[in-house]
Amino acid sequence: MRFIHIADVHLGAVPDEGKPWSDRRKQDIWDTFAEVIEVAETEKIDFLFIAGDLFQRQPLLRELKEINYLFRRISRTKVVLIAGNHDYLHPKSYYNSFQWEENVYFIGSKEISNISFEKENVCIYGSSYWQREIRDPIYGQIEELDTSKINILLFHGGDAKHIPCSWKKLAEAGFDYVASGHIHQPGSYGENRIVMAGALQPIDQNDTGQHGFWMGDVTKLGISVKFYPVRKCEYVHLPVAVNGEMTNGELIYKIKEILSFAEPFQIYKFILSGKKNPEVEFDIQRILEMDQVVSVVEDFVLDYDFEKMKETYHNQMVGRFIRAMENNPKDAVAQKALYYGVDALCKTMR
Ligand SMILES: [Mn+2]
The missing domain is CATH 3.60.21.10 (Metallo-dependent phosphatases)
Known part of the structure; x- marks a missing residue:
């Protein structure tokens, strides 16, 4: 049958x-x-x-x-x-x-x-x-x-x-x-x-x-x-590595290059991971407006120089926070907490 x-x-x-x-x-x-x-x-x-x-x-x-x-x-x-x-x-x-x-x-x-x-x-x-x-x-x-x-x-x-x-x-x-x-x-x-x-x-x-x-x-x-x-449409989740040296222009160029090799039936979700320079602004909206891009996930942490910050902000909240976080175990959760905490404190200083 x-x-x-x-x-x-x-x-x-x-x-x-x-x-x-x-x-x-x-x-x-x-x-x-x-x-x-x-x-x-x-x-x-x-x-x-x-x-x-x-x-x-x-x-x-x-x-x-x-x-x-x-x-x-x-x-x-x-x-x-x-x-x-x-x-x-x-x-x-x-x-x-x-x-x-x-x-x-x-x-x-x-x-x-x-x-x-x-x-x-x-x-x-x-x-x-x-x-x-x-x-x-x-x-x-x-x-x-x-x-x-x-x-x-x-x-x-x-x-x-x-x-x-x-x-x-x-x-x-x-x-x-x-x-x-x-x-x-x-x-x-x-x-x-x-x-x-x-x-x-x-x-x-x-x-x-x-x-x-x-x-x-x-x-x-x-x-x-x-x-x-039936290949009319296929969604692709693609990790894109970013680093502390990367500018917005470089990221845009990299994404465009990936898309130039894409099959016409593919639709992309980009997952940006790694470290980003806190001074750099990524233009996520521009990526979202490109053809074949459905979403962008910002899964990176900001690339801070914690040693230097400890010295510069010795008597301020940020410095004290970094020192206090050093007592935590050196695992991924503690690392993320450190990044998020410093990021939040830096935003209040800007
Ligand atoms: Mn069902």
Whole structure:
């Protein structure tokens, strides 16, 4: 049985709001979903699994109609989906009353239930969110499986507030494939029997690395499944070393040079670390206005000459503070406290 597995599409999300590329990213999310639908058609896929959070929030009726139209285009493919914590089954959710195409199977039960497909000898288990958080694990709910069938579980969660689970325990439950969602980084466990799809496209700047969909083949003899990246956008977190000699112009030059080698689909978060001369002002706003820069983290300390300051400000607060801090253990926390303290005191003197 051939399948495609996606999760966390988050249709309706507006990534990097306020940035010039935000609208394009919003549209990319819809376009990528439509592209997956086309792949399902050309690859003659039997099952499309959507493991929760298809929508960023409660879906609008017209949005459900849009995706139902896409599902109609792949009438040979059976679409099985569950609601996640973002698009959970609120009492007023349009999910509750929507008339899906015949090839669409929405598993809306609170507890784990299953749908059997006799012809394909497949049994698909799953449950939906009825609220934003579920703190109970699911193991007690999984009944004994009919091992003559290909058993599949659609699962959304994996952190403390969203159905906590251990992959090891889940692997022991005996499913031929567990199609998971919620964690936005893709990954697999237990010889690909358990796959976390990852967000189809990154939803915010913390969704670093590659994103895409999984396509595979599962039989009673085993599973083969592969990740297919869709490279419309990739967030990169890049540390940039600064030092006490560095001027603002040098930093700007360095950032521009990095960006000149960037792939067009990359968006950067720069983490400035190291030491900065207290006299130098970095123009962070200018960096933030560059193309392909979403944020800048100032993670450096100011480069003070503490020995010299001890002498110069011997009888003043700064001098006394530096001497007092010398009694602390020489660890990273004490170092930071020293820098922050001196910095605060120097600001009052300027
Ligand atoms: Mn989720």
